[in-house]
Amino acid sequence: MTASDSVQYFKSIASVRETTGSVYRLIKSQGEGNYYKLHDSKLKQVTEYLCNIIARDYGDDYDSIPPHGRWQHINAGGHARMEHLLEQWNSEHVGEVEVARRLIDILVVSVLVDAGAGNKWKYKAGEETYTRSEGLAVASYHLFVDGEFSNGDANCQVNGQMLKQFTMDQFVKGFQVSEENPLSGTEGRLQLIRKLGESLIAHPEIFGPQTRPGGLVDYLHGKASGNQINLNDVWDALMDGFVTIWPTGRTSIEGQPLGDTWILDTKLQAAAASPKWHDKFLDSLVTFHKLTQWLCYSLLVPLESYGYKFVIQNKELQTGLPEYRNGGLFYDFGVIELKPEHLKRGLALTKKLGGEGTLPTFTADDGAIVEWRCLTVGLLDELHSLVNKRLNTNLTLPQVIEAGSWKAGREIAAEKRPSTKSPPIELYSDGTVF
Known part of the structure; x- marks a missing residue:
């Protein structure tokens, strides 16, 4: 495969679930990754907590839950x-x-x-x-x-x-x-x-x-068949149109930026049995494209309900959002647990930055953040299935995020840290990640 093939792949929406999924499956099979231990038996508690929030806010009127x-x-x-x-x-x-x-x-x-x-x-x-x-x-x-x-x-x-x-x-x-x-x-x-x-x-x-x-509306109209448009066309327009806005220094291939894409040693281990690229750098990459996914989620309502009222196919390709509210939910319930040596590193950075308290801090490229985000994507897919089984319904993943996981992450954070309501892990951020 050529460099352009790998660039196209890592910028695709399909790569998110594929690359993060291999990390999640490895950690699930081992019970731990390089940075976290996984206690997936505690997902039952998360499911109950989330379903109680849905019942409180929506009763059983599931059709009224908007997409995230x-x-x-x-x-x-x-x-x-x-x-x-x-x-x-x-x-x-x-x-x-x-x-x-x-x-x-x-x-x-x-x-x-x-x-x-x-x-x-x-x-x-x-x-x-x-x-x-x-x-x-x-x-x-x-x-x-x-x-x-x-x-x-x-x-x-x-x-x-x-x-x-x-x-x-x-x-x-x-x-x-x-x-x-x-x-x-x-x-x-x-x-x-x-x-x-x-x-x-x-x-x-x-x-x-x-x-x-808003010119995107007219661009997609030119791509549509009648009013039918593929999510991949929406996605490619966003990636091609916005990929250059990300800061320099992010992961790239031959000078072509890949957006929200990161190196993770756990991913290389996951790829060892069946490498996709037979290249250590490429096989170590995981993609999230969180802001592009958040943008895509947010644009679906106006695209579907206003103007040309597109019918968008393949929406299920999008994943749960790997950000601190969804990820914090799993950490605060003990589904995932930082390994002691990495907790120690994170607390040291908190102290170095002049912070107070007992919350660890990491930079966006640290494996502790990247593996956390991989776990979040995989766990949200599991939670989606568990919630639908518990409620005997068929909520979409965006509805589960809106009615439950994002809100639940915020509420459990407020319960555990009422003075700050902060996530359980701090990100030393430049304002462009999540």
């Missing part, structure tokens, strides 16, 4: 912000395809600023205060409706040139950042916004002459 997406985060606090936008645009007689473009515009920007915000940052909207993912979502919503991402033609649009020129002053003001209100990875997040602008400008074939994320 950024839309709900923007509506944080019980405010139907997205629906109010739709009402406003309807009153202004905005065409249906343009409505779809605008929804894509806001969701793309909002997702791409949605890496972990840290334990201290807050966003104030009126008399209400939001933190973490919801805070970032509400902040991005206000920047969008205030026209900070627009070139002036219409406030509720996103323009590549405006993103490319986005200033630190705009960012600090828009996200209410200060010494007293620090946001993790501020510089990395700003650079991501600017690089998004550059990508929109560099790919007019996908994003159109207006260089806006």
